[in-house]
Amino acid sequence: MKLPPERRRQLGAFLRRHREALEDRVNPSGRRRTPGLRREDVAERAGLSASWYTWAEQGRDVALSDAALARLSDALRLSPPERRYLFELAQRRDPSPPSMALRYELPAELGTLVGAIALPAYVMDPLWRARVWNPPAGALFAPWLGSGEACLLRFVLLDPRAQDFIVDWEDRARRLAAEFRSDIAGSADPAIDALASDLNAASALFRQAWDRQLVLDREGGLRRFRGPDGAISSYRQATLSSPVAPGWKLVYLEPLAAEG
Incomplete structure (x- = not known):
């Protein structure tokens, strides 16, 4: 070239x-x-x-x-x-890219930022576990954050409650698997490998997406959730990656107009 x-x-x-x-x-x-x-x-x-x-x-x-x-x-x-x-x-491909060094201590600046956001917001670590969230996120994501399962991937793929809570669950679950593959590219962390292995064994949907090597960036956009009364609420989600802590993400959601 x-x-x-x-x-x-x-x-x-x-x-x-x-x-x-x-x-x-x-x-x-x-x-x-x-x-x-x-x-x-x-x-x-x-x-x-x-x-x-x-x-x-x-x-x-x-x-x-x-x-x-x-x-x-x-x-x-x-x-x-x-x-x-x-x-x-x-414009070449590195044959031996450096492994991404991960850390699992909550970066203080992310915890502070979540508390200052009025919109529903939470922080995930490299294993996609919710580590801190504000009250609006706690209310919106009660089925997940109150389930005892901190890992978003495990909740969405393995907890039956996720299928009722997340509108278009199958499509969202498949996208999460593809985003996870993209997210861990370059990582040599044993905990990441163990999580992927566990999900492969426990979830047929994850296994299908993994075998097809689907890869997607973690994108924002429309997210829809079903409340306990059956009402659907819509949000525009955005994900921010930490420049100082590889693998950490801050996620926030902007409420959209109620559906008719």
């Missing part, structure tokens, strides 16, 4: 900045030379030819393989976000 000239220029500038940010080289006299490593040093570390690396920094039209970029990322000691950005710039 050939990169457009502007993308090649950006890639070259990115490589150069990170090469220059590495430890300073000194000449035999002890005086500093140019900052960072020489191009030849980076090329040697990455198992590449010096000419190839030089041309890449200069923004020339050179072949960029997935494996070469991976070695170059290691040689430049890129952080996981920097590595992802390198592959995005080059």
Whole structure:
């Protein structure tokens, strides 16, 4: 795949900045030379030819393989976000993407934010468990949050009450399975694997979606719920991912006009 000239220029500038940010080289006299490593040093570390690396920094039209970029990322000691950005710039697929490191302590800022929202809102951890919610969410999602099952996936797929509570339950359940697959891409967390395995064993609908490898982003949009009296309420849902805590989500719902 050939990169457009502007993308090649950006890639070259990115490589150069990170090469220059590495430890300073000194000449035999002890005086500093140019900052960072020489191009030849980076090329040697990455198992590449010096000419190839030089041309890449200069923004020339050179072949960029997935494996070469991976070695170059290691040689430049890129952080996981920097590595992802390198592959995005080059429009290539990382053959060994860094595993997503998950944490399960509730981020304080998310708990504070939920309490400040007037709309129904709750926070889910990487295992899709509700960890904190405000009173409006507690009232709306009483069948779930009052069930004793914190995991949204387990409640929707395994609790018969979910089929009465969630309008268009089968479609929503299938979408949740596809969203979960997308959500855990890149994760090597044993707890995530265990949850997927349990759902595969316990839910035929989840198993069908999983076997078909359905993948969807967790999107907002219309959500409809049936109350104890049979009345249907409609909401517009939005999901916000935490930039500081991978896998954590804040979900809130805006009430829509009552259905006739």
